[in-house]
Amino acid sequence: xxxxxxxxxxDVTDAAVEGGLxxxxxxxxxRTDLGAERIGVSYQSLAPGVRQSFGHRxxxxxxxxxVVAGSGRVKVDNDLVLxxxxxxxxxxxxxxxxxxxGEKGMTFLAFGMHTDDDVELHPGWWAEDD
Numbered sequence: 228x229x230x231x232x233x234x235x236x237x238d239v240t241d242a243a244v245e246g247g248l249x250x251x252x253x254x255x256x257x258r259t260d261l262g263a264e265r266i267g268v269s270y271q272s273l274a275p276g277v278r279q280s281f282g283h284r285x286x287x288x289x290x291x292x293x294v295v296a297g298s299g300r301v302k303v304d305n306d307l308v309l310x311x312x313x314x315x316x317x318x319x320x321x322x323x324x325x326x327x328x329g330e331k332g333m334t335f336l337a338f339g340m341h342t343d344d345d346v347e348l349h350p351g352w353w354a355e356d357d
Contacts, residue, residue, distance in 0.1 A: 282352030
């Protein structure tokens with residue numbers, strides 16, 4: 228088949244439930260549901276004031292994040308970047324990142340190439356005092 232379709236909210240499993248992060252976090256990774264071989268896409272939503280519990284980086288894959296609702300900020304290595312609705316930010320490989328929702332929450336889409344076993348997770352990477 229030359230195309231596939233999946234609804235990000237109803238067809239794709241919320242990985243945050245399995246990871247014990249729900250209901251404050253919703254994370255739906257659609258690469259497998261779409262049958263994509265080289266690209267990944269995810270839908271992620273953070274409740275108001277919630278910061279992701281880990282930072283992460285990739286060895287080879289760059290990613291683009293697009294805020295589709297709400298606002299917040301992202302820590303990218305040592306920089307704090309404010310994000311508003313429809314802002315897009317590209318993050319290069321080997322760059323740490325972690326997101327935090329503002330007072331109305333934040334929902335964003337993430338797009339990137341997919342390389343197996345290319346993610347490195349760092350629980351608690353963003354210190355509470357930042």
